[in-house]
Amino acid sequence: MSITVQIKITEDRIAIPDLEAFLREAEGGAVNLFVGTTRRVTEDRITVELSYECARELALAELDRIVSEAKVKWPILRVVVVHRVGTVGAGEASVVIGVATAHRVESFEACRFLIDELKKRVPIWKKEVYEDGDTEWVTGNSPS
Amino acid sequence: MTLTVEYYAILKDVTGLSSESFEVPDGCTGSTLLVAVSERYPKHAGLVASVRIANSESYISNESTLEPDSTVLLIPPVSGG
Numbered sequence: 001m002s003i004t005v006q007i008k009i010t011e012d013r014i015a016i017p018d019l020e021a022f023l024r025e026a027e028g029g030a031v032n033l034f035v036g037t038t039r040r041v042t043e044d045r046i047t048v049e050l051s052y053e054c055a056r057e058l059a060l061a062e063l064d065r066i067v068s069e070a071k072v073k074w075p076i077l078r079v080v081v082v083h084r085v086g087t088v089g090a091g092e093a094s095v096v097i098g099v100a101t102a103h104r105v106e107s108f109e110a111c112r113f114l115i116d117e118l119k120k121r122v123p124i125w126k127k128e129v130y131e132d133g134d135t136e137w138v139t140g141n142s143p144s
Numbered sequence: 145m146t147l148t149v150e151y152y153a154i155l156k157d158v159t160g161l162s163s164e165s166f167e168v169p170d171g172c173t174g175s176t177l178l179v180a181v182s183e184r185y186p187k188h189a190g191l192v193a194s195v196r197i198a199n200s201e202s203y204i205s206n207e208s209t210l211e212p213d214s215t216v217l218l219i220p221p222v223s224g225g
Contacts, residue, residue, distance in 0.1 A: 124224030
């Protein structure tokens with residue numbers, strides 16, 4: 001059986017074209033790709049980079065659970081979830097979620113579910129590094 | 145019994161540690177452990193109250209009894225994405 005799920009936490013830049021190609025190989029009718037990027041300007045402060053940290057083993061286990069939940073809710077052909085950790089420059093992709101399905105509606109819904117649950121539950125944290133050298137952990141969500 | 149407690153993100157910064165040991169009574173629950181952590185770091189009691197506890201596989205309830213010699217992860221509010 002071919003691999004249909006890719007879940008990864010990586011220090012490297014995310015190779016979006018490779019992920020998109022992997023999703024397209026499912027030969028469904030829809031590929032939905034969400035790319036979360038690091039924001040340079042928040043209110044009036046300039047962020048030069050973000051520093052991401054994770055509890056890796058738990059984060060991967062929680063991502064597995066979220067993907068399994070999505071596969072129960074929607075007829076997913078292929079799915080990718082890749083999150084970067086370490087230093088990520090402003091404007092770069094920090095997270096990519098992709099879903100391949102037969103039709104567009106379920107790919108949109110599943111993609112939205114995956115990113116929303118990731119942000120609520122997966123033990124990953126980001127710290128803003130500002131232009132003036134200040135750093136600050138981003139206020140988070142309590143996993144329920 | 146002894147537990148190893150792991151700190152992450154802001155909690156790692158304020159304690160200056162990624163993990164440390166706690167000596168707790170047998171049958172200790174997650175809530176009891178969090179009280180012990182707050183007592184060691186009274187200035188950060190509010191932060192400790194905001195964490196979820198977990199093992200390396202899943203979040204666990206504050207009411208659950210912790211296993212002797214286990215490792216407990218303190219997970220502050222998450223901010224991935």
